[in-house]
Every structure is written in C-alpha cells, then in structure tokens.
Amino acid sequence: MYRYAIIGxxxxxxxxxxxxxxxxxxxxPSMMKNGKVELVGxxxxxxxxxxxxxEKFNITAPHYLDYREMLEKEQPEIVSVCTWPNAHAELAIxxxxxxxxxxxxxxxxxxxxxxxxxxxxxxxxxxxxLTFNHQRRFxxxxxxxxxxxxxxxxxxxxxxxxxxxxxxxxxxxxxxMMFYYNADTPAEWVIGQINSxxxxxxxxxxxxxxxVCHFKWQNGVRGYIVTGHEASIGATHRLIGTEGxxxxxxxxxxxxxxxxxxxxxxxxxxxxxxxxxELAAADVVRTLDEPGYKSLLSVDNAIQSTEVIFATYxxxxxxxxxxxxxxxxxxxxxxxxxxxxxxx
Ligand SMILES: NC(=O)c1ccc[n+]([C@@H]2O[C@H](COP(=O)([O-])OP(=O)(O)OC[C@H]3O[C@@H](n4cnc5c(N)ncnc54)[C@H](O)[C@@H]3O)[C@@H](O)[C@H]2O)c1
Numbered sequence: 001m002y003r004y005a006i007i008g009x010x011x012x013x014x015x016x017x018x019x020x021x022x023x024x025x026x027x028x029p030s031m032m033k034n035g036k037v038e039l040v041g042x043x044x045x046x047x048x049x050x051x052x053x054x055e056k057f058n059i060t061a062p063h064y065l066d067y068r069e070m071l072e073k074e075q076p077e078i079v080s081v082c083t084w085p086n087a088h089a090e091l092a093i094x095x096x097x098x099x100x101x102x103x104x105x106x107x108x109x110x111x112x113x114x115x116x117x118x119x120x121x122x123x124x125x126x127x128x129x130l131t132f133n134h135q136r137r138f139x140x141x142x143x144x145x146x147x148x149x150x151x152x153x154x155x156x157x158x159x160x161x162x163x164x165x166x167x168x169x170x171x172x173x174x175x176x177m178m179f180y181y182n183a184d185t186p187a188e189w190v191i192g193q194i195n196s197x198x199x200x201x202x203x204x205x206x207x208x209x210x211x212v213c214h215f216k217w218q219n220g221v222r223g224y225i226v227t228g229h230e231a232s233i234g235a236t237h238r239l240i241g242t243e244g245x246x247x248x249x250x251x252x253x254x255x256x257x258x259x260x261x262x263x264x265x266x267x268x269x270x271x272x273x274x275x276x277x278e279l280a281a282a283d284v285v286r287t288l289d290e291p292g293y294k295s296l297l298s299v300d301n302a303i304q305s306t307e308v309i310f311a312t313y314x315x316x317x318x319x320x321x322x323x324x325x326x327x328x329x330x331x332x333x334x335x336x337x338x339x340x341x342x343x344x
Contacts, residue, residue: 027277135297
C-alpha cells in the first residue's frame, strides 16, 4: 500500500460557504478505488472543513493544519494537491522536496509560467512523478476520437479547433485535449489576442473575458481556440483532416463525416465501470507500480498546453507572434490588467 496524503479538502460545490468543488472529495474515493493506497494524513487550513471531510469518508488518519508538518511526519509517497492554483507551485514543490514519489496536482499547473517551469524542474531534479488532473484523457469518448484521428479516420490531421469559457481554468482542459488528439506533439508558435472588461476570477485566478489563439504544432497541424464572449464554433472540438471531419458534441458523443460516409454519423461512447477520475488516479499509481511508465497526466504533457495559455497572453502583450519556448516567466494577462491596458 502506498502512503497517500491530501492537501486541501474543501467542501462540496454549492454547499453553504463553499469556495469551489472540494476536489479532494473526488481525489480521495478515486484513489481508494484502486485498492493500492492508504491515507496517512490530510491537511486543511480550515478545521470545520477537515471535520466534514473526516466524517464524510470515516477517516481515521490525522488532520494537519500545517501541510509541512504532515509531509515531515507522515512521509507520504503520493500527495494530492487540491488547492487553488496560486498555491500549487509551493505545495507540489514542498511535497517533492519532502520525498513524495508522485504528486497528483489539480489543474491549471500554476499562476505564471515561471512557477510551471520550477515545478517541472523540481520533479526532474528529485526523480519524482508530477501529474496534473487533466482527467478528460480518461473519458472513453475522447480516447475513441484520439484513436480515430491517429488511425487516419479523417485522413491527415490539418487543424483542431475548440471553444470554451476562458483560456486558463477551462482552456487548460481543452488545450490538453488538443495536444492529446495530436499525439502530444510540441508546439512551435502562438499568436493570440485577449480582452478583459470584468473582474472574472475563478478559483482565485484572474481570467480574460474573451480570447482567440492560433498556434502551430511542430508536425504542421494548426490549433485554434476561442474563449469567452460569443465564443462559438458550433462544436466543442472540431478536428479537420484531409479526408473528413470529427466534431465532439459533448463528453459522450461525437460525429464524423468523410472517408466513405455520405452524411454525418453520430457515435455515442459510454464511459464504462470506472469514471475518468478513478482511471486518472489509477494511472498516477501505475507510475509507481511500473517504473518507466509515463502517465497520460504527466507534467511533460500538461506543460506543453499550459505554455500555449501563457504564450497567448504574452502575444497579446507584445502585439506579435510568440515563438516557443516561451521566454517570459510572468503572466502577461495580469501585467496588462495591472498596467490598466485591459481589465475591469
Ligand atoms: N479537474 C477538474 O475537473 C477540476 C474541477 C474543479 C476544480 N478543479 C481545480 O481544483 C483545484 C481546487 O479547487 P477546489 O474546487 O477543490 O477548491 P476548494 O476551495 O473547494 O478547496 C480548496 C481547499 O484548499 C484549502 N487550502 C488552501 N491552501 C491550503 C494549504 N496551504 N494547506 C491546506 N489546505 C489549504 C482551502 O482551505 C480549501 O478548503 C483548483 O486548482 C481548481 O482549478 C479541478
């Protein structure tokens, strides 16, 4: 059994006083499902929330107000980081430095590009597995679309399009899926524009109100994502190939046109017995069971799509194309708002 700890329990979405989804309440049962971990401690700044967590899951492991004390005393091998993004870098790096072999951190990676790089550097330096909960990689429908594209069902991939509410909080999931569809190929350049008029803050992180981002992967495929105000491309994701098109309609359904099909064919894909979150947690554990196995949620995958987010902000700041790797370590959206160039 791997020694497992959680930082940040939260309370459930839309319950009185909640500040988010209480993602730890998804991490914990998902980790328990694979039967290979035991909870040795959990840290939460608010004792009332810790108590609700303990009662909900009948937990006997100790609660710690101070996550550093927990890391030192309990020496967990796997640590879930379930706080808001502005704390991810501090907590994930502390867990790695305390000896955790695998960190299962919530998305988005961190609040600026420099922190994202520091997290990966810490993991690499300590030989730790750092993963981010882009759990949609474990939704069967997305996996089927990825397999279809990779096996040539729409010919050669030309462009992947997506729409969502913002580049950062939701965009991190969709950009991650775009990279997933395109076999996690590195990107080459990004050109983008952002607008901000309101105080649009999610999990403590400031978001743009509208963005457009066009980027090119090293294999020539183009990415195109629009967010926020009137962002609609008529599908959640659209994958355009030389011989057909796939449109993702929701997380269970897609449709395909081309390559011998005279009309759109709609395909529904049930999830199966294990949820995406349960499969994601099992994948993190598998990295410890099978040395050399690379998790679909690895920092190497997540950091590529995250770079596109910060490069889009930066492109808007410099009024030009950003050639990767991104050299600016800050968060250009926050800079632009602080300078009064955009923002509420
Ligand atoms: N993967 C997904 O689908 C998904 C869905 C929702 C949220 N999230 C992400 O999950 C993360 C957490 O969101 P949430 O909704 O669970 O937030 P939440 O507010 O419900 O819970 C976070 C908890 O962390 C605690 N905390 C903060 N700093 C701490 C510290 N230093 N030590 C101990 N506890 C600390 C807070 O007191 C709070 O109770 C965010 O990054 C968010 O983007 C992911």
